[in-house]
Amino acid sequence: MSADDTDLSDESLNAIVDGEYPMHEQAELMAVVxxxxxxxxRVCALRSLKVMVQNAYAEVPAPAGRxxxxxxxxxxxxxxxxxxxxxxxxxxxxxxxxGRQAERFVVLDADxxxxxxxxxxxxxxxxxxxxxxxxxxxxxELLDEVETLLADYRQRNAALRIExxxxxxxxxxxxxxxxxxxxxxxxxxxxxxxxxxxxCSNTVRxxxxxxxxxxxxxxxxxxxxxxxxxVVKRQQQGWAYIKV
Amino acid sequence: xxxxxxxxxxxxxxxxxxxxxxxxxxxxxxxxxxxxxDPKTQAGALRNIQNHINAVGKENLELxxxxxxxxxxxxxxxxxKGEATLAANGTPQMQATVAGLKDQGITFKVxxxxxxxxxxxxxxxxxxxxxxxxIVPSGVAELAALQAQGFTYIKP
Numbered sequence: 001m002s003a004d005d006t007d008l009s010d011e012s013l014n015a016i017v018d019g020e021y022p023m024h025e026q027a028e029l030m031a032v033v034x035x036x037x038x039x040x041x042r043v044c045a046l047r048s049l050k051v052m053v054q055n056a057y058a059e060v061p062a063p064a065g066r067x068x069x070x071x072x073x074x075x076x077x078x079x080x081x082x083x084x085x086x087x088x089x090x091x092x093x094x095x096x097x098x099g100r101q102a103e104r105f106v107v108l109d110a111d112x113x114x115x116x117x118x119x120x121x122x123x124x125x126x127x128x129x130x131x132x133x134x135x136x137x138x139x140x141e142l143l144d145e146v147e148t149l150l151a152d153y154r155q156r157n158a159a160l161r162i163e164x165x166x167x168x169x170x171x172x173x174x175x176x177x178x179x180x181x182x183x184x185x186x187x188x189x190x191x192x193x194x195x196x197x198x199x200c201s202n203t204v205r206x207x208x209x210x211x212x213x214x215x216x217x218x219x220x221x222x223x224x225x226x227x228x229x230x231v232v233k234r235q236q237q238g239w240a241y242i243k244v
Numbered sequence: 245x246x247x248x249x250x251x252x253x254x255x256x257x258x259x260x261x262x263x264x265x266x267x268x269x270x271x272x273x274x275x276x277x278x279x280x281x282d283p284k285t286q287a288g289a290l291r292n293i294q295n296h297i298n299a300v301g302k303e304n305l306e307l308x309x310x311x312x313x314x315x316x317x318x319x320x321x322x323x324x325k326g327e328a329t330l331a332a333n334g335t336p337q338m339q340a341t342v343a344g345l346k347d348q349g350i351t352f353k354v355x356x357x358x359x360x361x362x363x364x365x366x367x368x369x370x371x372x373x374x375x376x377x378x379i380v381p382s383g384v385a386e387l388a389a390l391q392a393q394g395f396t397y398i399k400p
Contacts, residue, residue, distance in 0.1 A: 127388045141313050145384045148357060152385070240388035242277065243399045 008032065013042055124159035128234040130227070131244045134169030136180045142173075142244050143184055150192045160194055163234065167200040167227030170244070171207075174199045176216040189220040200227030269299070273306045275390045277399040279383070281314035281331040283338070289400040290341045293350060302348045308390065312355030312383025316362060318342070319352065319371040326370060330362045334372045342372060355383030 012029070033039040127149075131142060146162055153160035164173075172178040174197055179185070188195055199221040207213040217223070224230040235241050274296065278289055289309075297305055311318060314330065319342070322332040334342075342352065356379050359367055367374045380386040391397055 125388055125392065127384075144361075145312075145357075145382070148382060149385060152382070240391040241397055242384060242387050244279075 008039055010042075013039070124161060125153070126161045126234075126237075126239040127242060128163045128165060128231055128239045129242050129244055130231045131164055131166045131170035131173060132168050133244055134172040134178075136172070138244065139170070139173040139179075139181060140184075143181055143188065146195065147188060150188075150195060154192070161196075162192075162194065163196045163198055163239075165198045165200065165224070165227050165231055166203075166221070167231075168203055171199060171203045171215070173197075174217050174221040176218060179218065182218050185218055185220050197221050198227070198230065199223050200230075202226050269301070269304055271304045271306070272300055273390075273393070273395045274308075275387060275395040275397055276307065276309045277387055277397065278309060278311045278315035278318060279313040281317040281333065283317075283331075283333040283335075285400070286315075286318045286333055287338065287341070290338075290345060292398075292400045293345055294341075297345075297348055297350075305349075306395075307349075308351050308353055308395070310353045310355070310380070310383050310386050310390070312358045313362075315383075316354060316358050316364070316371070319354070319374065320364070321370060321372055324366075324370045327363045327365060328370060330364070339372045346373065352378060353380045353383070353386055354378050355386070356381050358383065 008029070013033075129142060129146065131139065133139070142164070146164065150160065150162065166172075166174045173181060173185070176182070185197060189197060197218075197220050199217050201223045202225065204215045204217075204223070207215050231241060276289060276293060278286060280286070293307065293309070296307065317331040317333045318338065319334050320328060320330055320332040321334045321339075325332045346352070354367070354371065354374070358364075359379070364370050367379075368376075387397065
């Protein structure tokens with residue numbers, strides 16, 4: 001593509017924003033874009049869209065529908081687990097420290113309640129709360145605990161990230177019509193940017209299909225395709241897991 | 245490369261022989277989480293713990309129970325309930341089970357926030373076999389910290 005070709009398609013502009021051209025072509029194309037106000041505006045819009053998409057999915061995985069990418073990620077996960085398993089086996093066989101290494105990868109029961117260890121104490125503490133209980137008193141106690149923790153870490157200037165994953169009956173905490181803690185959820189989310197509320201989309205869909213309910217979530221709720229998959233992923237990433 | 249493969253193969257065979265032989269678990273560090281007050285579920289959790297000890301051997305197991313919120317009802321003596329806003333499931337039977345587990349090295353951690361929140365003003369007299377060293381500032385923070393130290397989390 002040459003610099004005098006001034007009619008750039010959306011596809012080309014996207015490719016420019018994503019930096020997909022070789023460096024010299026990228027420079028030529030940027031010159032074309034800068035010379036033309038409408039191109040500049042479109043590139044600007046595409047860039048901010050890209051940033052918004054990145055921000056939206058920075059912490060919560062993409063919803064269903066991006067099948068190919070999800071499957072690939074799944075395969076990589078399987079490969080990673082196999083590698084970990086092999087590493088654990090090798091650890092037993094080769095190193096004098098083998099017992100301790102094997103213990104780090106122990107999984108205790110078929111329900112998957114056992115897990116790998118969380119982050120080291122000197123790093124950022126990350127905790128995922130898995131809320132399955134629809135009882136508003138239980139949810140209120142959870143919010144109390146979460147607030148105490150967040151305030152404590154803030155006061156000590158220590159790094160902490162918390163996710164509350166609402167799933168199954170637990171989704172009630174994030175439902176407009178059922179939650180008696182909506183203002184509390186909103187004010188906590190406002191006060192603590194390191195706190196995220198995540199709703200399970202499978203539960204939302206199941207309520208629609210099975211009970212004909214059109215669920216409205218509180219505005220603070222982000223969505224993840226599957227609450228279970230999400231908490232499993234977090235544990236694999238080293239988050240501490242607490243079931244409520 | 246070839247040498248590495250041979251070592252890897254040997255290690256895998258060694259591990260498989262281990263699996264095929266007598267079952268002997270490596271040392272385990274485990275934390276059990278109790279924050280509910282249904283006495284049947286609580287008794288079930290204590291039974292799980294006993295089975296866990298039986299399977300792994302108490303010498304191979306560092307097992308802690310962290311209780312907070314309604315879970316503290318497990319140790320609350322029905323005769324000493326006082327002002328406590330909590331069920332009192334610490335019947336003689338429950339106490340005996342807890343004593344049996346403590347004899348095998350299991351520790352029961354109590355959340356300080358809960359003592360305050362549930363108005364257990366005199367834990368020494370209200371909670372079964374209570375010791376000050378069993379207090380942790382926050383049950384939730386303790387659960388997270390133990391996981392960070394490599395403890396496996398189990399919620400029965």
